[in-house]
Amino acid sequence: MHPAVLALVTIAVGVGACIGYFYFSNIILDKFIFPAKGPNAGRNINRANMVRPWLFLFPALFALTLYLAYPVFETLRLSLTDRSQGGAFVGLDNYRQMAKEPKFWEAMRNNMLWLIVVPAASTAFGLLVAQLTDRIKWGSVAKSMIFMPMAISFVGAAVIWRLVYHANPIDVDQIGILNAAYLMLGGDEPQQWLTKLFWNNFFLMIVLVWIQTGFAMVILSAALRGVPEETIEAAIVDGANPFQVFFRIKVPQIMGTIVVVWTTITIVVLKVFDIVFAMTNGQWETQVLANYMYDKLFRASDWGVGSAAAMVIMLLVMPILVWNVYNARKEMK
Amino acid sequence: MDNIAGSKPTLTWAVHISVAILVVLWMMPTVGLLISSFRTADQISTSGWWKALFPQEQSILVRTASSDDQTQDGDLWVIEGNLFAQEGLEQGEISRWGVSSRDIAAYAAGETADLEEVGRLMVAQSGDYRFENEAPFETARGERIYITAVTPPEFTWDNYRTVLFSSNARGGMGKAFFNTMTVTIPATVIPILIAAFAAYALAWMDFPGRALLIAFIVALLVVPLQLALIPLLKLHLQIGIGKGYLGVWLAHTGFGLPLAIYLLRNYMVGLPKDIIENARVDGATDFQIFTKIILPLSFPALASFAIFQFLWTWNDLLVAMVFLIDSTGETTVMTRQIVELLGTRGGNWEILATAAFVSIAVPLVVFFAMQKYLVRGLLAGSVK
Numbered sequence: 020m021h022p023a024v025l026a027l028v029t030i031a032v033g034v035g036a037c038i039g040y041f042y043f044s045n046i047i048l049d050k051f052i053f054p055a056k057g058p059n060a061g062r063n064i065n066r067a068n069m070v071r072p073w074l075f076l077f078p079a080l081f082a083l084t085l086y087l088a089y090p091v092f093e094t095l096r097l098s099l100t101d102r103s104q105g106g107a108f109v110g111l112d113n114y115r116q117m118a119k120e121p122k123f124w125e126a127m128r129n130n131m132l133w134l135i136v137v138p139a140a141s142t143a144f145g146l147l148v149a150q151l152t153d154r155i156k157w158g159s160v161a162k163s164m165i166f167m168p169m170a171i172s173f174v175g176a177a178v179i180w181r182l183v184y185h186a187n188p189i190d191v192d193q194i195g196i197l198n199a200a201y202l203m204l205g206g207d208e209p210q211q212w213l214t215k216l217f218w219n220n221f222f223l224m225i226v227l228v229w230i231q232t233g234f235a236m237v238i239l240s241a242a243l244r245g246v247p248e249e250t251i252e253a254a255i256v257d258g259a260n261p262f263q264v265f266f267r268i269k270v271p272q273i274m275g276t277i278v279v280v281w282t283t284i285t286i287v288v289l290k291v292f293d294i295v296f297a298m299t300n301g302q303w304e305t306q307v308l309a310n311y312m313y314d315k316l317f318r319a320s321d322w323g324v325g326s327a328a329a330m331v332i333m334l335l336v337m338p339i340l341v342w343n344v345y346n347a348r349k350e351m352k
Numbered sequence: 353m354d355n356i357a358g359s360k361p362t363l364t365w366a367v368h369i370s371v372a373i374l375v376v377l378w379m380m381p382t383v384g385l386l387i388s389s390f391r392t393a394d395q396i397s398t399s400g401w402w403k404a405l406f407p408q409e410q411s412i413l414v415r416t417a418s419s420d421d422q423t424q425d426g427d428l429w430v431i432e433g434n435l436f437a438q439e440g441l442e443q444g445e446i447s448r449w450g451v452s453s454r455d456i457a458a459y460a461a462g463e464t465a466d467l468e469e470v471g472r473l474m475v476a477q478s479g480d481y482r483f484e485n486e487a488p489f490e491t492a493r494g495e496r497i498y499i500t501a502v503t504p505p506e507f508t509w510d511n512y513r514t515v516l517f518s519s520n521a522r523g524g525m526g527k528a529f530f531n532t533m534t535v536t537i538p539a540t541v542i543p544i545l546i547a548a549f550a551a552y553a554l555a556w557m558d559f560p561g562r563a564l565l566i567a568f569i570v571a572l573l574v575v576p577l578q579l580a581l582i583p584l585l586k587l588h589l590q591i592g593i594g595k596g597y598l599g600v601w602l603a604h605t606g607f608g609l610p611l612a613i614y615l616l617r618n619y620m621v622g623l624p625k626d627i628i629e630n631a632r633v634d635g636a637t638d639f640q641i642f643t644k645i646i647l648p649l650s651f652p653a654l655a656s657f658a659i660f661q662f663l664w665t666w667n668d669l670l671v672a673m674v675f676l677i678d679s680t681g682e683t684t685v686m687t688r689q690i691v692e693l694l695g696t697r698g699g700n701w702e703i704l705a706t707a708a709f710v711s712i713a714v715p716l717v718v719f720f721a722m723q724k725y726l727v728r729g730l731l732a733g734s735v736k
Contacts, residue, residue, distance in 0.1 A: 025597060029597070029598075030538045030542075033542040033601075034542070034545060037546060045637065045639045071553075071557065071638055072553040072557040072558075072559040075549045075550060075552060075553035075557070075638075075642075076550050076553045076554070076565070078546045079546050079547060079549070079550035079609055079613060080550070082546065082606045082609055083568075083606065083609055085587075085606065086580060086584065086602070086603065086605075086606025086609075087572045087575050087607070087609075088568075088575075089583065090579050090580035090581075090582075090583040090584060091579055093582075093586075094580075094582065094583055097582060144374075148374060151371050151374075152371055154367065155364075155367060155368060158371070161371050161372075161374070161375045163720070163723060164378060164379055165378045166723070167379075167382070167716070167720075168378065168382070169726075170712075170716050170719035171382070171667070171712050171715065172666070172669070172687055172711065173667065173669070174690050174708075174711070175667070175687075175690070175711055178385065178690060178694065178704055178705070179381045179384070179385045179708065180381060181694070182381070182384055182385055182388065182701065187397075191398070192398060192399050194398075194400050196381075196384060196400060196401075199400050199402075229378065229381070234730065237731070238731060286576075290576050290578065293669045293687070297669075297690070297691050297694055309576075312578055313578075313670070316581060317673075317674070322582055325582065326582060329578050329579045329582075332576050333575070333576060333579055336575070336576055339574055340574050340575070343570050343571070343574060344567045344570050344571050347566065347567060351563055
């Protein structure tokens, strides 16, 4: 069957099955299991209403458990076993082996750099743009231009930035705009930006900052609008200059939102894979955890160490997970 | 307040200029790639894309017509023609020209060069030339001329034609485009439906354990999908789904659900309570309330999530590589195809740029058309 036909059939079957499930399961519940008539009508209605939420929730809970919750535990189990020994339990051997690999520590170091630089830079740029565009007429146009990279895939962005970083030999015209600018500003020879050890990490980070700034800007811009006018007016009356108004009045009031933006970008950073995979594939000391894990899982077929690396990512996400759950529960009360 | 704080004209100007600089910085990389995708391989590799918009001066090697085309004019043998008449050359204006590679700008346009026994050559600014000699010419391939010409900007659709319709199995994006579509549409539609029911239950139905379930979903929001790769691939292989469309649809559905439920629940909780309670009093069942009231009212939230999921599945590389693409490469998606091109044809910028733009184009259209919903979804979706 042609994939397109298959896709259409899938949509039809999937949507049909979902609607059918919800519709008929409700009918069965109300008509057959707990019919709302006869001697126990009242009790039956109550019982049906106790079961119904679970009917509505079942498909989602099933998919969530199978596709997200179960893998966490299965990965934990895999990280403690050895595939080449038929899945025997080996304790922390995989972690020990991983800790001996310089590539792992390189990935850890780079991930830490990413974790510091990308959220900080994206949030700072986002805040800057949000504040600047707030008071000008063409602000919304400017915002949508800066927001646009959000729609571009990491792979597309990798191609876009490879062209920016491109280096031609010195005797030829440069086609990468960074090298062209570098030579114009007095650089002596074109640089291979992506192979300059250590600094190349930053050239990869720029790509993610470029993408995430739009996200930060959108959220922070809404938060800035929510800052009460009176506080700002009072500050101005007291003689505060625009910088003081921004840093002393506005920023403290949107601190909560800044933290949210920061943590959201942090999670994106922890999962960053495509950019590194497409631009350097971890060569020239640019390895990151997610790509290291992919390498182990699918190139070296070493499920133990690969799962151990995945667990490290999970561990790094954990504080944010706990924090989010804590906040969500607090809000519900 | 703005008119007070912004009343200093210098500051206002500084704001305008900084925003302009930021916008240019942010747009430039994408614009560069877009422009490059309309240039020929030669143009891309010899000059920066930022020069493509202006007429540029370039030195090219051309040849006169060969001796086959010579005519006799009195006692002179003459070859005449226009240097720009050759294949692939746009009309331009010649400023300097020369016949030796050591001195490619020896003569000005309109000058006549005496090449002694070879003849006399005159090249005009327009590219018209006249080559004459007392004896018949014997140059089978024509005389070489180096011209320094100003050519107008030139753009071509050829790259798109090559990338989309060329049939060489692994290079073509046409099929990959189609495959990406096939992955994306069911992977966007199905989770919405499942999530909508669950979100309704979590928002408007009262049952023990509801708060715990919401916490569970908030927790799953941040679980890295990297953890799911091996366990699920194993599971898919065991139950016989293997690698293929079904697997990738299921995976995308599972990974998209937490955000979908979270977004939709947050939205549905905010719907007016009266409507729902009135409907209950009037005897509507939960199923009817859901389909007749909640679903239509939740359209903005459904649209927000649909855009997220669409962008995410369209742009995804990892999930497709793990759950979809097998060794035959028949089911390759665009992102994978581009990575492949980066590896094998990293220097062919015309192919890369065009392939990348083909894959970026659809999300960009969706983005600009539905930006409102995207922003709304972002605001509702970031955990407060």
